[in-house]
Amino acid sequence: MDAMNTSTARVRPRTTFITIALAFGALITGQAHAAGPIGIENAWTRATAAAQTVGGGFMTIVNAGKADDRLVSASSPVAAEVQIHDMKMEEGVMRMRQLTAGLAVPAGGRVELKPRSLHLMFMQLKAPLVAGQTVPVTLQFEKAGSVAVQFRVEAMGAN
Numbered sequence: 269m270d271a272m273n274t275s276t277a278r279v280r281p282r283t284t285f286i287t288i289a290l291a292f293g294a295l296i297t298g299q300a301h302a303a304g305p306i307g308i309e310n311a312w313t314r315a316t317a318a319a320q321t322v323g324g325g326f327m328t329i330v331n332a333g334k335a336d337d338r339l340v341s342a343s344s345p346v347a348a349e350v351q352i353h354d355m356k357m358e359e360g361v362m363r364m365r366q367l368t369a370g371l372a373v374p375a376g377g378r379v380e381l382k383p384r385s386l387h388l389m390f391m392q393l394k395a396p397l398v399a400g401q402t403v404p405v406t407l408q409f410e411k412a413g414s415v416a417v418q419f420r421v422e423a424m425g426a427n
């Protein structure tokens with residue numbers, strides 16, 4: 269699946285990237301993506317209702333290297349912006365906040381983004397996310413650089 273490697277996606281116009289993503293999405297889904305010591309497992313999101321403007325993105329980030337790294341940002345053609353969020357119970361209320369400094373991924377560690385916890389937030393969705401499709405996301409790491417990942421779209425309300 270090196271055709272979907274970020275080095276390719278980064279230098280090509282966005283339209284080309286989207287075309288490639290659509291053409292090969294079915295082949296790529298479910299496979300692990302890696303850039304150097306950083307690997308992404310089980311990347312998924314949920315189908316959204318027509319009126320819904322935001323969606324959550326989930327995955328496990330694995331750092332097999334000897335140096336700490338950091339997810340600094342993410343982007344996707346399906347959303348105006350992709351933010352990194354945390355969700356915590358505070359005084360009996362679930363609160364979500366943006367991690368503006370990014371998300372640390374320690375050397376030899378795994379960071380799990382999952383419902384009601386750390387997650388990516390797709391902001392201002394351009395169209396509803398449809399179950400069975402895939403969403404291309406580019407993750408930007410401080411040291412590993414950018415990693416292109418296909419998020420599979422699960423059913424509405426999946427956990």
Ligand SMILES: [Cu+2]
Pocket residue numbers: 353354364387388389
């Ligand atoms: Cu959020």
